[in-house]
Amino acid sequence: DTAVSQTPKYLVTxxxxxKSIKCEQNLGHDTMYWYKQDSKKFLxxxxxxxxxxxxxxxxxxxxxxxxxxxxxxxNLHINSLExxxxxxYFCASSQGQGRGYTFGSGTxxxxx
Amino acid sequence: xxxxxEDPQALSIQEGENATMNCSYKTSINNLQWYRQNSGRGLVxxxxxxxxxxxxxxxxxxxxxDTSKKSSSLLxxxxxxxxxxxxxxxxxxxxxxxNLFFGTGTxxxxxx
Numbered sequence: 001d002t003a004v005s006q007t008p009k010y011l012v013t014x015x016x017x018x019k020s021i022k023c024e025q026n027l028g029h030d031t032m033y034w035y036k037q038d039s040k041k042f043l044x045x046x047x048x049x050x051x052x053x054x055x056x057x058x059x060x061x062x063x064x065x066x067x068x069x070x071x072x073x074x075n076l077h078i079n080s081l082e083x084x085x086x087x088x089y090f091c092a093s094s095q096g097q098g099r100g101y102t103f104g105s106g107t108x109x110x111x112x
Numbered sequence: 113x114x115x116x117x118e119d120p121q122a123l124s125i126q127e128g129e130n131a132t133m134n135c136s137y138k139t140s141i142n143n144l145q146w147y148r149q150n151s152g153r154g155l156v157x158x159x160x161x162x163x164x165x166x167x168x169x170x171x172x173x174x175x176x177x178d179t180s181k182k183s184s185s186l187l188x189x190x191x192x193x194x195x196x197x198x199x200x201x202x203x204x205x206x207x208x209x210x211n212l213f214f215g216t217g218t219x220x221x222x223x224x
Contacts, residue, residue, distance in 0.1 A: 004154075031210060041149075041198060043214035055211065090154055097210045098143055100157035 003027070006091045006104035013081055014112055021076045021107045023091030032074035033101065034066060035090045043090075049074055081111045116201050116215035124221040131188045133218040135201030136181075142204050144177055145212065146186050149198045158186075158199075193224045 006023040013019050031050040037043050047066045048055045063079045078085060088108050092101040116137040125131050143162045147155040161168045161177045168175045174187040188195055198219050202212040
């Protein structure tokens with residue numbers, strides 16, 4: 001199936017830990033993204049990345065870092081997790097300007 | 113902020129009725145998109161309308177765009193119980209990047 005897949009689907013971890021969420025797309029898209037959705041369903045862009053440019057939302061703490069080993073993968077690393085990081089994180093991809101996104105099914109992160 | 117806002121926040125209708133959701137945004141755009149999110153799932157792209165278009169149809173969906181008022185509407189005709197979901201509008205900004213900024217969402221409930 002062509003899709004954006006992210007793992008794990010659920011992640012429960014303690015404050016202070018470091019964790020990663022993986023994302024892979026087999027759609028051949030050029031650009032990948034990470035979004036955070038809070039408890040009020042508010043979606044906020046964190047990063048966008050293609051093979052030329054990483055755009056970081058300036059409000060994202062530097063504890064969050066994207067890592068892209070190749071065009072089909074954009075993983076999210078989070079250091080020193082805090083309670084406020086609890087949210088659903090969505091990976092998405094698109095084929096450039098003026099195209100819709102394809103979203104993954106989300107990773108629910110709970111920091112305890 | 114480039115974030116849009118949907119109105120109403122929640123809408124409850126009977127099956128077979130039409131549902132209208134509105135979106136307002138703040139900046140100049142290249143295009144506006146609508147997405148659906150079922151509970152616990154990722155977002156699904158529904159329709160994209162470009163800034164030089166005023167109306168677009170896709171099946172039971174009708175989208176309008178008024179760039180002078182910076183607003184859009186999504187009409188779902190002959191609603192079905194399966195249309196129950198949250199609906200988000202998303203706008204790009206004329207920055208050259210395809211980063212989307214999502215509205216706050218309308219929660220639609222279609223009662224069978």
